[in-house]
Amino acid sequence: MTTEPRPLQITPRLELRTTAARLTARASHAAALAALTDDAALGHHGQRSTVLRTLGGTFHGFYQPGIARWLRVTVAVAFRGLSWSGDGVTVALSITDGTNTVLASDARMPEVLGGTATLYPGGTSPTRMQSLRTYAALVDVTQLASTLEVTSVWRLTWVVTVGATTVCEGITAEELPRLVIDDAAPAGVLTNLALPLAPILAGPASFRRLQQSLAWAAGHVLHTYHALTPGEADPHLTTSTSWAPFGGDADDAAARRWTLRAWRARGSSAAARWRVRYRLTGLSAGQKGYIRLKSGVGTYTLTLTDVSGAWVDSDLATAALDASATTDTLTFEGKVDAGTLEVSARTVWGAAI
Amino acid sequence: MSTTIERYIHLPTADATERLRADEPLGAGVLQTLASNGTVLCREGSLRTLWESPGTEVWSAIPGDDPALFPWDDTASDGVFVAFAGRFRVRLYGETSTPPKLILHARGRAPTGDELGVVLWQMPAPGYPSDAVGAFAEARTSSTTIDDVVASLDLDLSKLGAFAVEPVDERGALIEVAVYVGAWCTSDDTAAKALLSSAVLYLDKPS
Numbered sequence: 001m002t003t004e005p006r007p008l009q010i011t012p013r014l015e016l017r018t019t020a021a022r023l024t025a026r027a028s029h030a031a032a033l034a035a036l037t038d039d040a041a042l043g044h045h046g047q048r049s050t051v052l053r054t055l056g057g058t059f060h061g062f063y064q065p066g067i068a069r070w071l072r073v074t075v076a077v078a079f080r081g082l083s084w085s086g087d088g089v090t091v092a093l094s095i096t097d098g099t100n101t102v103l104a105s106d107a108r109m110p111e112v113l114g115g116t117a118t119l120y121p122g123g124t125s126p127t128r129m130q131s132l133r134t135y136a137a138l139v140d141v142t143q144l145a146s147t148l149e150v151t152s153v154w155r156l157t158w159v160v161t162v163g164a165t166t167v168c169e170g171i172t173a174e175e176l177p178r179l180v181i182d183d184a185a186p187a188g189v190l191t192n193l194a195l196p197l198a199p200i201l202a203g204p205a206s207f208r209r210l211q212q213s214l215a216w217a218a219g220h221v222l223h224t225y226h227a228l229t230p231g232e233a234d235p236h237l238t239t240s241t242s243w244a245p246f247g248g249d250a251d252d253a254a255a256r257r258w259t260l261r262a263w264r265a266r267g268s269s270a271a272a273r274w275r276v277r278y279r280l281t282g283l284s285a286g287q288k289g290y291i292r293l294k295s296g297v298g299t300y301t302l303t304l305t306d307v308s309g310a311w312v313d314s315d316l317a318t319a320a321l322d323a324s325a326t327t328d329t330l331t332f333e334g335k336v337d338a339g340t341l342e343v344s345a346r347t348v349w350g351a352a353i
Numbered sequence: 354m355s356t357t358i359e360r361y362i363h364l365p366t367a368d369a370t371e372r373l374r375a376d377e378p379l380g381a382g383v384l385q386t387l388a389s390n391g392t393v394l395c396r397e398g399s400l401r402t403l404w405e406s407p408g409t410e411v412w413s414a415i416p417g418d419d420p421a422l423f424p425w426d427d428t429a430s431d432g433v434f435v436a437f438a439g440r441f442r443v444r445l446y447g448e449t450s451t452p453p454k455l456i457l458h459a460r461g462r463a464p465t466g467d468e469l470g471v472v473l474w475q476m477p478a479p480g481y482p483s484d485a486v487g488a489f490a491e492a493r494t495s496s497t498t499i500d501d502v503v504a505s506l507d508l509d510l511s512k513l514g515a516f517a518v519e520p521v522d523e524r525g526a527l528i529e530v531a532v533y534v535g536a537w538c539t540s541d542d543t544a545a546k547a548l549l550s551s552a553v554l555y556l557d558k559p560s
Contacts, residue, residue, distance in 0.1 A: 009444065009526075009527060010445065011445070012448060013356060014391070018388075019384035019388065020381055021380075021382075025384075036391035037387070039391070040390075040391045040392075043398070044394070050404055050405070050439070052406055052436075053437075070518065070523075072442070072518075076439070076479065129425040129482070129533075132437055132480075133479070136440075136516070138520065169436075169437045172404070172439040176442065176518060177442075177444075177527070178523070179518060179523045179524060180522070200379055202374055202375040207373045208371070210373070214387060214390050215363065221398055223398075224402060226405060228405055248407075251499055252498075252548075254499070256460070256550055259458040260458075261402070261557055264397060265360060266363075
């Protein structure tokens with residue numbers, strides 16, 4: 001295994017005419033192509049988990065591990081009103097792959113996210129935004145991968161506790177780019193790919209690796225399109241036996257429409273995956289709940305079968321988004337055979353092509 | 354000059370048709386395809402959804418009807434929508450050396466004869482939004498039925514911040530932006546409320 005730093009967070013500019021037919025191939029062309037490939041594969045991860053402003057509760061998000069090493073988590077804390085009694089916010093992050101779990105108390109979890117460190121507001125004025133303070137911590141995905149299965153989708157569970165005079169203004173966990181190139185990783189090309197006067201090689205450690213790294217990037221550098229978690233205390237819910245908007249996700253009796261930009265690099269649609277965390281209550285064995293996602297391309301239905309009354313993760317579902325227009329719009333609706341369907345989190349993210 | 358055809362072209366890997374297997378000629382077309390693919394992946398990789406919020410009802414006006422004076426210390430109970438959306442890593446748009454455009458795509462309606470306004474602030478770091486160090490864009494709607502309301506801000510490179518990643522074995526500095534979102538209603542009347550709904554922040558291609 002060989003690694004080298006990738007300190008420059010820029011995309012090299014490589015004119016297509018540089019390597020036009022009949023022009024002389026130069027070592028610098030290969031070096032630039034290697035840097036471009038590295039930036040495509042290592043520099044643009046886009047998954048996240050988001051918790052909105054809260055006075056406390058349990059929230060969730062879904063994350064598909066790839067080559068990113070770091071999740072940067074920022075927690076924003078502020079005064080709730082004009083007086084402060086010295087309290088703060090605690091955040092406990094646990095992560096599961098569905099079978100194994102890394103608890104907030106695990107030594108690999110940053111202290112800020114361990115559930116025991118109190119995060120206090122800052123600033124000099126006891127007002128909301130003047131007092132806002134953010135805490136940042138890095139979660140090492142590769143360390144967690146010794147416990148969690150990297151081929152599974154992980155669920156991030158955030159337990160937020162808030163003091164009487166403070167508020168959590170939000171939590172964001174987002175992937176960071178890789179800052180090193182590792183030739184043992186699934187993608188990444190060492191920049192000494194071609195040195196002046198050296199032969200051009202086709203082996204796995206040379207030009208062939210360029211192509212494989214770009215193909216890998218196209219399939220594994222994923223973006224979160226939608227990550228909403230109303231939480232377990234205030235979930236979206238429906239008792240309708242025909243398709244209807246969820247309570248908490250509707251305005252003027254219509255399902256909310258979430259507008260976003262789909263990944264536009266391969267045709268008129270973009271592949272996506274989605275998963276929800278749900279609870280079905282008041283249903284008998286064999287009865288089901290249903291949730292459907294509508295995009296500009298189609299309608300995708302997820303059947304929910306666990307009627308135990310406990311919060312559970314749905315199966316992983318697929319969808320496609322409209323990449324031919326400037327934006328696409330997502331709406332969610334649900335129904336049940338009987339009883340109540342509650343949804344405490346849903347995440348839609350890009351899928352491998 | 355062209356750097357990409359703006360579409361990813363899949364080249365076969367790890368089979369008998371692989372273009373870069375041993376003893377194959379290294380054609381100009383293959384290298385151009387690789388370069389084009391890399392560039393389009395970097396461009397698209399620069400763009401993503403950052404945040405979403407269900408919104409809320411709003412009914413309070415803001416000082417001077419000027420979003421530069423938006424009351425960021427207020428809360429929903431004061432009749433405005435105030436959100437610190439977060440600190441987000443930003444990459445320049447592909448090889449163009451230009452920051453992406455920040456879009457707030459929300460939906461909403463206003464009471465008859467009034468407006469729903471939304472404002473979007475870029476700051477280099479968390480702090481009370483100020484045009485001394487930040488920049489903003491606004492949008493309004495007077496529609497009385499739910500309609501799109503979209504604020505668009507070309508991120509100002511000079512008003513982006515940075516943060517350090519400092520583990521011993523993998524370190525560097527990355528660009529970030531702190532984003533604030535606000536909404537108000539010109540009615541200034543609890544009996545005449547506007548609705549802000551389905552607010553989504555995302556990065557789009559620069560203008």
